[in-house]
Amino acid sequence: MALAQSEVLAGLAEIVNDETGIATEAVQLDKHFTNDLDIDSISMMTIVVNCEDKFGVKIPDEEVKNLNTVGDAVNFIVSAS
């Protein structure tokens, strides 16, 4: 049963906030992790692992480079769930 997009976005926003301090409202589907949110690759790996734990999905390392925007990540998690 796939998770709802809104549910994943909210959960991801909490993880991003916890790791970086970025306000949850700023974590929008169209935001680019690097260019808009200034999240570095080390924080990104922590966020990925925390997403795996929270949503019960597996995000392969080779997939992480394709997750450029928040929307990319949310859609991947929704489809993998």
Added chain:
Amino acid sequence: MAKKIVVTGLGATTPLGGDVATTWKNLLGGKSGITTIDKDWIEKYEVPVTFAGQAAVAASEILTPQEIKRLDPSSQFALISAREAWADAGSPDVTPERFAVEYSTGIGGVWTLLEAFQTLQERGPRRVLPMTVPMLMPNGPAAAIGMDLAARGGVRTAVSACASSTEAIANAYNRLQTDEIDVVVAGGCEAAIHALPLSAFAAMHALSKRNDAPSKASRPYDANRDGFVMGEGGASLVLETEEHALARGAKIYAELAGGSVTSDAYHITAPDPQGSGAARAMLATLAQAGATISDVRHINAHATSTPVGDIAEYTALKRVFGDLLPSIPVTATKSSTGHLLGAAGAVEAIFTILALHGGVIPPTINLDDPDPDIHLDVVTSPRELTGDNILAISNSFGFGGHNAVVAFRKY
């Protein structure tokens, strides 16, 4: 002609207080910062020593949750003390390329390392935090300060056990003598109150075992001393050329008149009982300061409260000061703070500076029954320190046979 180097900012978080002012007030008040460790891991691992000089103010009360998450506890203390020192110096407008950091730790990110290993064992390699390496590396605290304050003139970490941060200050002195640098943040940090370091230091019989009386456990020069007490925290000094400080109208606490290091090549942990390496470091520092032994009016001793260490330093002091020694007031502030290892030298440098600047020597506590073999004028209640052009020195020695000494002159 050596450049005159001055101290323009101080910062510290210690077992006696979360800042310099509180630490100094409690030190002068004869308080002990040593308390029982109220953590479940003490019982879980049956740690034989159950007390330490724990930071009076938790880093989490000062830093953001994200800073706490991305910095080892040692770097947290480093950043807190460096920010205080920098603000105390008036947050000077410096050229980043002419601004350096010399910041030490004795052990480094031991909490990060051991927790990461636990994560690896329990949850596998993918759950090991990607920040583990930058958090555990010993240059992490110096790098964190350098990034925070935008120092681009070089960020270095001297690692010489308990001599580390005195060596860092000596290195800063030398760096400031070049024409490359105007300002240095120097100091050290330590956060090793963890089951493993406590057990390891206890295994070598270096720690006091007075579990039933923590505040009485650190007792340098006392006949009944039985080892040192581990402490944690961080301390930072803003050092700059006098020319640079005067040009910006900075408040000046004292002159950093010299700093030297020597090594014993005697034993990996035991001090040379003859104290010749320690004596050479003191004499080299005085030579650098253009001073003689009669200029020294106060000594902040390394004096960790170990049976052999206090005697070895006393022997070295006798070699240097001879007949003058009984007339020089000595203090052993580890009696109040415990031994902050890689941060100890910087904490004690601050105490030495404040003694000169404020004209009062802080006391040594717990000296109930002075060791009959040690004949020093140990200050046991705050004592006035007067005189112009006087010098005070601070000694630090570390496992590995490291000796580091810095001298400050009243300004």
